[in-house]
Amino acid sequence: MKARLTRWFTAMVGLFLTPATLANELRLNMTSGATDMSQTVYDLHMLVFYICVVIGVLVFGIMFWSILRHRKSRGVTPATFHDNVKVEIAWTVIPFLILIGMAVPATLTLLELDNTDDSELSIVVTGSQWRWHYNYLDYDVEFQSILATQNEQTYGRLPKGENYLLEVDRALVIPTDRKVRFLITSDDVIHSWWVPEFAIKKDANPGYINETWTRVNEPGIYRGVCAELCGQGHAFMPIVVIAKKPAEFDAWIQEEESRIAERRAEEERLLDMEMSMDELMELGQNIYLSQCAACHQPNGRGIPGVFPGLVGEGVSVGDRNAHIDIVVNGSAGTAMQSFRASLSMSELAAVITYERNAWGNNTGDRVQPADIHNFIQGNQ
Template sequence: MKRFALTGICFLLLAALMAGSTYAASINTSTGWNMPPGVTDVSREVYSLHMTIFWICVAISVVVFGAMFWSLFAYRKSKGAKSAHFHENTTVEVIWTAIPLVILIVMAVPATATLKKMYDTSNAEIDILVTGYQWRWRYEYLGEDVSFFSNMSTPRDQIQGLEEKGDNYLVEVDEPMVVPLGKKVRILLTANDVIHAWWVPDLAVKKDAIPGFINESWFLVNEPGIYRGQCAELCGRDHGFMPIEVKAVPQEEYDAWLASRRDAAVAEAAGADREWTMDELMERGAGVYNTYCAACHQPEGQGLPPVFPALAGVGMSVDPEQRAEHIAMVAYGKTGTAMPAFGDTLSPAEVASVITYERNAWGNDTGDMVQPSEIRDLLGK
């Protein structure tokens, strides 16, 4: 009678487990409980490997814990069970060493085959250099003369809880990486300051971006859509605010996008050819400041002393004598600190307008204007 009860319990447990896992498998993509199957051939292979190994683990757990609970129950003290005392049993030891060895090899063979595919970056049709910055990504389409920063576009008010959070909270950017469908895209990863990691789960790409090194990875997207990811290596205070957005579009749309990026770059460079008014500089400068400077120096210029100095009311940004030092600081950065050389990465118009903004915002009243042409001549761009 007791035997039947035990068998019944075991079957019930097993049935509950199976039902639960089937349920979990069917809804995992909508709940985010499981990793996504993704949208590339490699990502689907990774997903099926993950599920295979998951089921191997489930089977092992059922056998191991089943044996354990059965032993606990069937040989309990109240039934007068006596423990056996023996020191060794070579046969048993060989079996419990050999079985895991075989299981590991069975898992390693398909995993190695998939890894080989993931590492094969040959014959890519498009090369994109991805550079991690504190705290944004830069995408350079090699041989296409297209290069731009991709900044998080989630409004500050959503982060501070003043506004309802959007659907793509913290995983939306101003300029996504755009790639054509059906083309093998190779990405070359590096970083400008500290170690970052470029992670897009739907593409099954997660790779460190390390200063001074170039890591390679690749993906080929077959389904149009927007695929989102994040930096996956703790890289400083705004690590959680440098998302990744990859937009996969048909070839014609990709070509049109490339052309529009080139036109925008030409227009941006042409901005240095004319005189800007104070209002123009202040408006542009506010946008640049909030995107590139506010993370450290804070939206109201109050800074985060002692690490990130204040700009409002103190220092070179309010000193009429230090206009040149201020320009040099923004253009060339400060060695040994987190202050980067923005002259290398931003346009003359962006650098000039943000310096003008810093010298005239939040009660700073130097009245100084910095023209884009001045920055262009200084940097020799």
């Protein structure tokens, strides 16, 4: 608290000395970002801003001069003029010319921003309530990215970390110095993928794809957020992008590919294994809290009328295959999404087992990875 006050105090003193640097210091202004494009956008923003300031100062200056001088208490007699064609033409034409002056650089910047040609890497970005899903088109790599901030921080039971609400479990990794193209879409409602430091904001529309691009200059961690109201988790689906040098990126993606392949092999192996209740419940709780609790709530009670509760009602205590079906495939026309692609067989088995036994549901059912496999193979 004290540090904050000191910062504000220095800031207020500084306000009268160096407004521009100060604004950046306090993060009161748009970021100039991490790419050439974001720098161009920032420059355009400042240009238009200064033009607006000048117009404002002129208009308000004349107005306040008038308020000071032309007041009745000074004993002035009011003039009677109410027209002046020349002046009126001037203040129609001059603003028009100023606007053209702004429109030219704006048009050039937009043309550049909208030009996705010659990209070297394509990533499909899919929004869903309330997480992002990334798929590297040219590689066999895809994963989900979910808010990593603990619930306890939000509800004040733990102190808030430095990157509160701006941290995810798995960040998107991209190379620097390469043009990366993002194909953006959504599984349910409209989301909007926004990374301020890239000057990119594009809506994710269900059933349609949009594209945008970036070319990052410096390696680093860049954070963004969802910018289109998408329901109650809107504030809780941040974006983290890690930019790595091209060589490091290539190494990373190869490692990812082999890791995913390994995981698949592991899955195959697990099919023959029985997992114990304790194993299932422990893994299941972790998965539940990261994947399901945003809607169904950590206590499994859901939000009445919005998200169904799982305690003592519904599929959690009903038919086992119906339960597997809804988790694996999702439910059309609701916020319940499919977890087939994002969770492994053992994770699916664990989370279903957890839901069937936690919070006093105590069905005693154990769902094994092989059950999920059989279900997906249609052999139930």
